[in-house]
Amino acid sequence: MLTKKGIAVSPGVVICCAVVLDAQDVAVPRRTISPKAVPAELERLAQALADSRQDIEKLRDQAIASVGADLAKIFDAHLAMLADPSMMTQIHQAIENEYVTAEFAAYSVMRRVAKVFKDQENRYLQERATDIYDLERRLLGHLIGHSEESLNQLDAQAILVAHNLTPSQTASLDKTKIMGIATDLGGRTSHTAILAHALGIPAVVGLEDMTSSVNTGDMLILDGNRGQAIIEPNAEHLLNYREFKRQQDAFEHTLDELQTLPATTVDGTEIALLANIEFPDEIDPALAKGAVGIGLYRTEFIYLASDTEPSEEEQYEAYSKAIGLLEGRPLTFRTLDLGADKVWNKGNLDHVERNPFLGCRSIRLCLQNLPVFKTQLRALLRASVHGPIRIMFPLISNIMELRQAKMVLADVMEDLEDQEIEFSSDIPVGIMIEVPSAAIQSAVFAQEVDFFSIGTNDLIQYTVAVDRGNERIANLYSAAHPAVIQLIRDVVRVANRTKTEVSLCGEMGGEPEFTMLLLGLGLRHLSITPPAIPEVKQIIRSVSIEKCRRVAHKVASYETEHQVLNYLRTEVRRVLPDRASGSS
Ligand code: PEP
Ligand code: MG
Numbered sequence: 001m002l003t004k005k006g007i008a009v010s011p012g013v014v015i016c017c018a019v020v021l022d023a024q025d026v027a028v029p030r031r032t033i034s035p036k037a038v039p040a041e042l043e044r045l046a047q048a049l050a051d052s053r054q055d056i057e058k059l060r061d062q063a064i065a066s067v068g069a070d071l072a073k074i075f076d077a078h079l080a081m082l083a084d085p086s087m088m089t090q091i092h093q094a095i096e097n098e099y100v101t102a103e104f105a106a107y108s109v110m111r112r113v114a115k116v117f118k119d120q121e122n123r124y125l126q127e128r129a130t131d132i133y134d135l136e137r138r139l140l141g142h143l144i145g146h147s148e149e150s151l152n153q154l155d156a157q158a159i160l161v162a163h164n165l166t167p168s169q170t171a172s173l174d175k176t177k178i179m180g181i182a183t184d185l186g187g188r189t190s191h192t193a194i195l196a197h198a199l200g201i202p203a204v205v206g207l208e209d210m211t212s213s214v215n216t217g218d219m220l221i222l223d224g225n226r227g228q229a230i231i232e233p234n235a236e237h238l239l240n241y242r243e244f245k246r247q248q249d250a251f252e253h254t255l256d257e258l259q260t261l262p263a264t265t266v267d268g269t270e271i272a273l274l275a276n277i278e279f280p281d282e283i284d285p286a287l288a289k290g291a292v293g294i295g296l297y298r299t300e301f302i303y304l305a306s307d308t309e310p311s312e313e314e315q316y317e318a319y320s321k322a323i324g325l326l327e328g329r330p331l332t333f334r335t336l337d338l339g340a341d342k343v344w345n346k347g348n349l350d351h352v353e354r355n356p357f358l359g360c361r362s363i364r365l366c367l368q369n370l371p372v373f374k375t376q377l378r379a380l381l382r383a384s385v386h387g388p389i390r391i392m393f394p395l396i397s398n399i400m401e402l403r404q405a406k407m408v409l410a411d412v413m414e415d416l417e418d419q420e421i422e423f424s425s426d427i428p429v430g431i432m433i434e435v436p437s438a439a440i441q442s443a444v445f446a447q448e449v450d451f452f453s454i455g456t457n458d459l460i461q462y463t464v465a466v467d468r469g470n471e472r473i474a475n476l477y478s479a480a481h482p483a484v485i486q487l488i489r490d491v492v493r494v495a496n497r498t499k500t501e502v503s504l505c506g507e508m509g510g511e512p513e514f515t516m517l518l519l520g521l522g523l524r525h526l527s528i529t530p531p532a533i534p535e536v537k538q539i540i541r542s543v544s545i546e547k548c549r550r551v552a553h554k555v556a557s558y559e560t561e562h563q564v565l566n567y568l569r570t571e572v573r574r575v576l577p578d579r580a581s582g583s584s
Contacts, residue, residue: 001230001231001232001233001234001237002213002230002231002232003228003229003230003231004207004208004209004210004213004228004229004230004231005207005227005228006182006204006205006206006207006208006210006227006228006229006471007186007187007188007193007204007205007206007227007471007474008204008223008224008225008226008227009186009188009190009193009196009197009203009204009205009224009227010181010193010196010197010200010201010202010203010224011202011224011225011531012180012200012201012202012224012225012248013202013221013222013223013224013225013241013244013245013248014159014179014180014202014220014221014222014224015219015220015221015222015233015238015241015242015245016157016158016159016179016180016219016220016222017156017158017159017216017217017218017219017220018158018159018160018161018182018214018215018216018217018218018219018220018231019154019158019159019160019161019216020144020145020161020162020211020214020215020216021145021160021161021162021163021165028103028104028107028108028140028144028212030100030104030108031100031101031104032098032099032100032101033095033099033100033101034099035099038095038096038099041095041101041102042092042095042096042102044102044143045091045092045095045102045105045106045143047142048102048106048139048142048143049082049139051142052082052135052138052139052142053079053082055138056075056078056079056082056138057075057079059075060072060075060076060079063075074131077131078131078134078135081131081132081135082135082139087109087110087113090109090112091105091106091109091110092105094108094109102143103140103143103144106136106139106140106143107136107140110132110133110135110136110139111136113132114129114132114133114136115129117129117132144215144216145216154174154177154178156177157176157177157178157179158177158178158179159178159179159180159181159182159220159222160173160178160180160181160182161182161183161210161211161214161220162181162182162183162184162211163183163184163185163211164183164184164185164186164192165181165183165186165192166192166304166341166343167191167192167195167301167304167341167342168304168305168342168343168344169192170191170192170195170196170199171195171278171279171301171304171305172305173201175199175201178201179201179202180201180202180203180204180220180222180224181196181201181202181203181204181205181222182203182204182205182207182210182220182222182229183203183204183205183206183207183210184206184207184208184209184210184211184471185205185206185469185470185471186205186206186469186471187205187206187467187468187469187470187471187474187477188205188468188474188477188507189457189460189461189468189469189477189506189507190205190341190468190469191341191342191469192205192341193205194276194457194507194529195278197507197510197529197531197532198276198277198278198282198529198530198531200531202222202223202224203222203224204222204223204224204227204228204229205471206471206474207229208471210229213231214229214231218231218232219231219232219233220232220233221233221237221238221241223241225248251578252534255534255535255538256534258290258534258537258538258541259288259289259290259534260290261290261537261541263290263292263536263537263540263541264540264541265519265540265541265543265544265545265548266541266542266543266544267544267545267546269519269524269545270524271519271524271525271526271540272292272293272295272503272524272525272526273290273291273292273526273528273533273536273537273540274291274292274293274294274295274296274330274332274503274525274526274527274528275287275289275291275293275294275295275296275527275528275529275530275533276294276295276296276298276505276527276528276529276530277294277296277297277298277322277530278297278298278301279301279302279305279318280318280321280322280325282530283322283325283326284325285530286530286533287329289530289531289533289534290533290534290537291530291533292329292330293326293329293330293331294322294326294329294330294331294332294527295330295332295453295503295505295525295526295527296332296334296392296453296505296527297322297331297332297333297334298334298337299315299319299333299334299335299336299337299376300336300337300338300342300344302314302315302318303336303338303344303349304338304342304344306346307346308346308347309346309347309372311375312375312378312379312382313379315375315376315379315380316378316379316382316383319333319379319380319383319389320383320386323383323384323386323387323389324386324387326387327387328387328388330388330390331387331388331389331390332389332390332391332392332430332453332527333380333389333390333391333392334392334393334394334432335363335366335373335376335377335380335391335392335393335394335405336362336365336366336372336373336376336394337361337362337363337394337395338361338362338365339356339359339360339361339362339364339365340356340357340359340361340362341356341357341469342361343356349365349369349372357461357467357468361395362394362395363393363394363395363396363401363405364395364401366405366408367401367404367405367408370408373408374408374411374412377391377408377409377412378412378415378416381412381413381416381423381424381427382416382421382422382423384423384424384427385422385423385424388424389424389427390427390428390429390430390450390451391409391427391428391429391430392429392430392431392432392451392453393405393429393430393431393432394431394432394434394455395432395434395435395458396431396432396433396435396438396445397435397437397438398437398438398441399441399444399445399448402431402445402448402449403448406429406448409429413425428450428451429449429450430449430450430451430452430453430501431445431449431452431453432452432453432454432455432458432505433445433452433453433454433455433459433491434454434455434456434457434458434459434462434506435458435459435462436459436462436463436487439454439459439487439488439490439491440487440490442490442491442494442495443494443497443498446494446495446498446500447498449500450500450501451500451501451502451503452491452495452500452501452502452503453502453503453504453505453527454488454491454492454502454503454504454505454506455505455506456479456484456488456504456506456507456508456509457506457507457508458506459484459487459488459506460477460478460479460481460484460506460508461477463481463483463484463487464476464477464478464481464483464484478561478565479506479507479508479511479514480513480514480561480562480564480565480568481561481564482558482559482560482561482564485517485521485555485556485564488504488518488521488523489521489552489556492521492522492523493522496522501525502523502525503523503525503526503527504518504523504525504526504527505526505527505528507528507529509526509527509528509532509536510526510528510529510532510533510536511532512532512535512536512539512572512576513565513568513569513572514568515536515539515540515543515572516539516543516547516548516551516552516568516571516572516575517548517551517552517555517568519540519543519545519548520545520547520548520549520550520551520552520553520555521552538576539572539575539576542575542576543575551568551571554567555567555568
């Protein structure tokens with residue numbers, strides 16, 4: 001039995017077998033086999049080589065179609081390396097003479113060969129090391145990990161263990177089979193974490209070397225509340241966890257009863273609890289959890305879940321579907337927020353950047369790719385005839401960017417008018433406040449927008465200079481940082497003074513510890529991940545605004561995030577003494 005600690009990002013406990021996705025860049029442990037097992041091991045290797053060859057041939061054909069035969073030659077080079085007799089002989093010999101597994105033989109030989117290339121003076125030869133690593137990952141993927149495609153054909157439920165998952169990988173998982181997610185990398189508000197939470201899949205990220213400690217088929221307890229994974233648990237642990245899971249289910253059941261009750265404080269202030277979604281299919285479950293509308297529709301997931309560029313028609317269909325499902329309830333569409341960790345690499349929108357979180361992402365990417373941006377805006381405007389919508393631009397960092405985005409919107413409206421295509425001309429336009437410059441200049445922005453939505457996920461990372469997806473510095477990423485709270489306080493004050501509607505749509509809004517503080521700072525609209533709605537509502541219904549103001553006042557006197565967090569946790573325990581223990 002082995003316990004690994006990570007970062008809890010989506011609550012819930014799962015007890016199930018592991019399935020390991022891709023070996024990626026992890027060390028393969030040396031495991032030996034009996035001499036009798038050698039033929040079977042050689043057969044596994046042959047099969048994995050054949051599968052890898054097939055993958056590469058497919059990639060080569062795709063590349064010929066998309067980038068031309070010249071660039072596609074790289075795949076011919078990969079095929080030649082895979083057939084290299086000297087490397088293959090060494091792998092075979094390791095299996096036959098040292099009795100090691102095929103994966104260890106391939107891993108150790110290929111690493112050795114890559115090192116020889118890496119140590120060369122000649123740049124061209126040095127770069128061949130990258131090709132060997134790439135081949136190694138592909139081969140190991142077939143030997144010990146499931147490839148993405150085969151993940152979708154799992155015949156039993158499993159906990160997915162991966163080095164890292166991209167948001168698009170997460171979005172395309174089969175939710176009926178994947179019961180939990182455990183990754184080596186990742187932080188609390190990485191998009192993979194957000195998606196897992198939204199999908200209700202318990203998840204722990206930042207487990208560091210999880211993929212090299214667990215094999216497909218191992219029994220796992222994944223604890224998404226405490227942020228730990230127990231590999232091959234003993235009987236006592238299994239018993240304890242089954243009991244904990246039972247208590248938790250019972251607690252959730254009591255929360256379900258809140259769904260139809262209003263989110264009103266004890267002194268009668270109504271709070272709008274809206275939901276964050278990525279796909280229209282999340283709308284019905286969000287309404288069932290008690291959401292009164294959608295405060296953040298992350299439209300970039302239409303791209304992330306698609307192999308080809310979504311057409312205007314496809315986008316129009318998705319947006320119209322969402323509007324129809326909401327039957328007149330509020331719906332805020334955020335325009336494409338691609339880039340950084342939300343890379344869509346099936347077209348030509350992604351570029352390798354040294355600092356992707358500070359790079360050409362989000363509204364910047366849209367303003368540099370006007371046809372893509374205009375296609376989306378056309379689809380949104382056309383869909384606006386079906387019900388009330390609002391449009392929100394992400395990552396605005398200066399006023400000129402906002403003006404440019406609004407100009408593009410006006411251009412698209414003009415085109416539609418010229419073509420006599422109907423749309424609503426009365427669409428509120430707002431911005432995410434998620435860059436410190438926008439927070440600081442909120443009074444300037446307030447003159448030119450209808451609403452603000454504070455995106456704390458990015459606001460935190462840019463305020464405290466901590467990559468939201470980096471597990472190594474996850475302890476420095478905190479919504480309780482006094483500087484972050486100060487920025488939120490300032491933005492809400494400006495919004496109230498200028499009568500600009502303000503909401504908050506970062507993960508912070510769904511964390512019960514922060515509910516009193518946010519109400520005390522003056523927020524009356526929160527857009528949160530649907531599973532968090534009942535618990536946040538329970539707190540709202542248990543407190544007065546006066547009490548929340550006192551909490552916010554007290555928080556303003558603290559200098560460190562630890563003081564803030566300790567205080568807020570104590571206050572939540574006072575308000576809800578029965579809250580399930582061990583909650584994240
Ligand atoms: C945010 O940054 O707080 C936000 C809500 O947007 P995203 O998590 O998609 O970046
Ligand atoms: Mg953001």
